[in-house]
Amino acid sequence: MEDQAEGLRALAREARQGKFPFEVAGPAAEAKKASVFQAPAARARVVTVTSGKGGVGKSNLSINLSLALCRLGKQVILFDADLGLANVDVLMGLSPRYNLQHVVYGMKPIHEVMVDGPEGLKVIASGSGISQLANLNSGQRERILSQFSLLEDRADYIVVDTGAGISRNVLAFVLAADESLVVTTPEPTARLDAYGMVKVVSQEKIQARLSLVVNQVRDEREGDENGELIRTLAQRFLNMSLDYLGCVRRDGHVSQAVREQTPFLLSYPNSPAARDVSLLAGRLSATQSLEGRPGDGSRFFSRLAAFFSR
């Protein structure tokens, strides 16, 4: 005879045996956990994608770049940290039922919050969970961070789509990440905001690694000019060295794919934008992978938690 407290009794049993709820579960959950990732990898490289200005195609780039990395055989987790608009869901036609908040409050284990995207991509919606890290006691925090560490241990890349603008949250992500892509377009307003982003980061004591991506360019030359311009300005006035990672050409297929709620890399793999993004992914994975950060063996999510609570 089953009653409404069946799950509760199971939980109580396991708690008495000293198990944590995250490890709760029978064979089904074991299988699920095992299938979350095919192959274990070294510590994930955390790449945040950010922009000073909204509407430069940041979320779209995050998704397609993640997929391009998947196609290179990488295990990638896309982390939608855009607290305002759940763009990643919309652009990919996914709707995660749970978000990070459920993990932070211990209601779901991390693997249940992750949804499967195309090409083996895993997607996690952040909800407002991440910023709650600051409000937990050290015991709770430890337990949750160990959940997050699972992600870092098993993926090659964690791509974080941050909100637009330069809020405290966005800054925390940028400072905690191994590196950040600052997305801009050739429009002067977008360039100015990208520079602003670099400037804010340059004023922090923590050294962050920033790379520029110029989106929606007419041709490669326009991309190079804009990338070079911001790079030079940052070097001269902020004493900040940026990499120019590359550009993505303006391409009607992009808007077509957005209308169809599919990533353009999948629906128009031979379009100019898809080729450009694949190139970016190739360059990203070719640049020397950082072993965490220089002289710092700490983990992304612990650093993040520290930034949120400062």
Next chain:
Amino acid sequence: MNDEILDRGYPRSGSMGQLLQRSLASMVKVSGPIEAIPGKTRVIALIGPTGVGKTTSLVKMASQYTYDHGLKVGLITADTYRIGAVEQLKIFRDIIDLPLEVANQPDEIPDALAKLSDRDLVFLDTAGRSPQNRRQIQDLRAFLEASKPAETHLVISATTKNSDLLPIVAKFGLVPINRFLFTKLDETKSYGLFLNLAAHFSIPVSYLSTGQKVPDDLESASPEKIAELVLGEAHGRPS
């Protein structure tokens, strides 16, 4: 111009739905999960009409905070009116292994609280009250005044008739309410009451109870989830 808008990442297909969902979501306020400050006893009271699922919701929260958060949780029941109410709670208490105190009168509350002073969270269960019965509401008020809850959640069934909804909140509003907790979301497909309440009261929604299973069927409310429920109803798709 269109191209520009599209390139900025606003999807055209389903954009009305998106817009609607966002604007609905912006109407609804949520509180997030119960705040617990380890080492400091916070009392969480659940009040509401009869049969809405106060005790079940309370047990769900108590077990989530015990097992998932590793907090010290205690229970007080002031429901000595309904036959079997205390026994029901005792069964759950035995499963989770929590201290449970019974308060027959408001003046027994301080003693009960003293016994639970090592707890991080104390959940206070109250007797289901008819909003039409003024005396009952006065009794409830006395219990709350004695226990000084940090949060008082008014538990409302999603199956409540719209015409009864506002009177319920108005009558229970004689005691200070600071959260709405919705239950029985799985027993209806119309969720307009969320918006009706949001339009009338600035009280945030705390949790949504979506079934009878303890402790699984209780989730912290989010504006997106609520907007999705309301829209799911309009689109006629199951949510």
